[in-house]
Amino acid sequence: MTRSHVILIQACKFSLITEKYKERYPYPPFGLICLANILKMNGYDVTIIDLYLEPLSKREFVKKLTQSKRPLLIGISSYTDSILDAYKIAETAKEIYYDVPIIMGGPHVSFMFEEVMKDCYAVDFCCLGEGEPVLVELLEYLQYGVPNLKDIYGLVYRNSLGQCIANPKRGFIDSLDIMPFPWFSEKVQSIIREGEGFVFVSSRGCPGECIFCASRALSGPKYRCHSAEWLASLIYYYYKLLSFKMFGPLDDTFTANRIRLKKFLSYLKILEINIPWSCKSRVDVIDGELVEILYKSKCISVHIGVESGDDEVLKSIEKRITVEKVLKAITLLASKGIRAECSFIIGHPSDTLESIERTLILADKLDKCGVAISVMGICTPFPGTKIWNRLKLYELQYGLKIHTYNWRLYDLGTPIFSTNNFTLDDLRRAFFYFNYLRKTGQILPLLTKYNHSNYIKMIDDYLSIIHKIRSTNEDEVNQKNDV
Structure with a gap:
């Protein structure tokens, strides 16, 4: 029996800007697929929205989110050229699920997390590097309050004063x-x-x-x-x-x-x-x-x-x-x-x-x-x-x-x-x-x-x-x- 729902979104350049924009991207989002598989192994129900494979206007995106089961967490992955569009995705998702935390990851975020947290207040967390163990521990925290946020290596969050706190980076998955x-x-x-x-x-x-x-x-x-x-x-x-x-x-x-x-x-x-x-x-x-x-x-x-x-x-x-x-x-x-x-x-x-x-x-x-x-x-x-x-x-x-x-x-x-x-x-x-x-x-x-x-x-x-x-x-x- 699944415990909670997680939505994972692959941002795309010009996401949500126009219904006419259609960019054919031949490869599935392997990063999000790996995350989804690990989360499913841990009992979570996961929905992936790949905006490369399925370009959506803002209206279509809102409809897809509202028709989805209410999530415990929303994750967004972005490259450098799509980071501004990832912000729009996060802000739109926050308008629908104002109390659902949003975590952002990907190559750009791993190196520019301070800018991301400063420029997009809809983002509650950032993930540094490989996200599988970070997401599992964060979901455990959101459900049960443990482990403490400061103990989740590879996680960036805001403290009670709104300050950006970056935990130590996590080691790589060896096997x-x-x-x-x-x-x-x-x-x-x-x-x-x-x-x-x-x-x-x-x-x-x-x-x-x-x-x-x-x-x-x-x-x-x-x-x-x-x-x-x-x-x-x-x-x-x-x-x-x-x-x-x-x-x-x-x-x-x-x-x-x-x-x-x-x-x-x-x-x-x-x-x-x-x-x-x-x-x-x-x-x-x-x-x-x-x-x-x-x-x-x-x-x-x-x-x-x-x-x-x-x-x-x-x-x-x-x-x-x-x-x-x-x-x-x-x-x-x-x-x-x-x-x-x-x-x-x-x-x-x-x-x-x-x-x-x-x-x-x-x-x-x-x-x-x-x-x-x-x-x-x-x-x-x-x-x-x-x-x-x-x-x-x-x-x-x-x-x-x-x-x-x-x-x-x-x-x-x-x-x-x-x-x-x-x-x-x-x-x-x-x-x-x-x-x-x-x-x-x-x-x-x-x-x-x-x-x-x-x-x-x-x-x-x-x-x-x-x-x-x-x-x-x-x-x-x-x-x-x-x-």
Whole structure:
């Protein structure tokens, strides 16, 4: 028998502003799903409102809340670009359930909780980091008065004087296998059945130190992952239930633990799950052995974060790779017919117009060679990242200047800062060219008169190798077909 009802809401940019706004977001809110599963294990009835998957106007949102069972607690999760909309959600929910406490969490809140508590008085609590144990203990407090609020690590609250009190942070969940399988709504299940594929998250924490990413600060430097047994069981369960045609883990470093990867894939073979899949990896772990493992298991694409086409910039953003290593990794993948999906970022603090040009050249050539797809964003100083924590240093070092703190613009597509070496307009032009103009056949407009001939030759040399490999592979396939 369930004890009480909890409503969990995934905030979305422009939530509740207009009925016409519809943004298709292909992934379910795994953070809230994990929270919901733990709460259900503890006897709570949980409703998830995912405003990405189900965009609602304010009127529709109010109707959904009023038709819902009265909750003991309302939880809201938000990213940086949707935090202002999360405030509106909290305020709207408070108008309906004025005496129901609201807790807010997510990446932005974990680092900016003081601002959140100051700017949105509808928020009663903030959660720092992983929320599963925090929510369980908070619900126990709301029902029974124990434990005391000050003893719930990872919780931020207001005392009787209205002062913001932040408890010590809680340690990370070490063994993720204690978590139950994620349970997806009927709507998400129908999307998977219709051919979107099955996606999941199998780890937390990141061994990388990239200055533009807050993952390490949020989830810790230790790579914590579900076991191969847990993961294979998850795939098998949903494969039998939903009959999906492909799957793809969303982990940034799915291939980091090679022993787990081998065991996981061997279990899939035993379970006779022989379908295409894709994953994300890092350039510095891709070698011949890994590519062979991926190829034999029907992996069709690998996403890698390249981030820059300039070695000095790559060093400054602590990426631990070089352009040549990127090209070697893509060549290895192409040798087995595996497509590389490369993401780039322009406007790093150390970028110059010349280095941005090199990034555009590399991304453009990879995209047009037919063996890789390139996507490009603009460097954004999210709270919790090393960039955010080093703003004063970068101001002295590069003349970095933040031009806006309107969180809605922190969307990876809007320039936020300039330096002595580039302006906001420089970034707008480069971004607009790569994502729009070049698709109409327009030639890359160089930002400087710098001669990139040697750089272009290095790229072309690797691409010629890739083309030879592809031609050889195609000839072998044709010969087999002729036989």
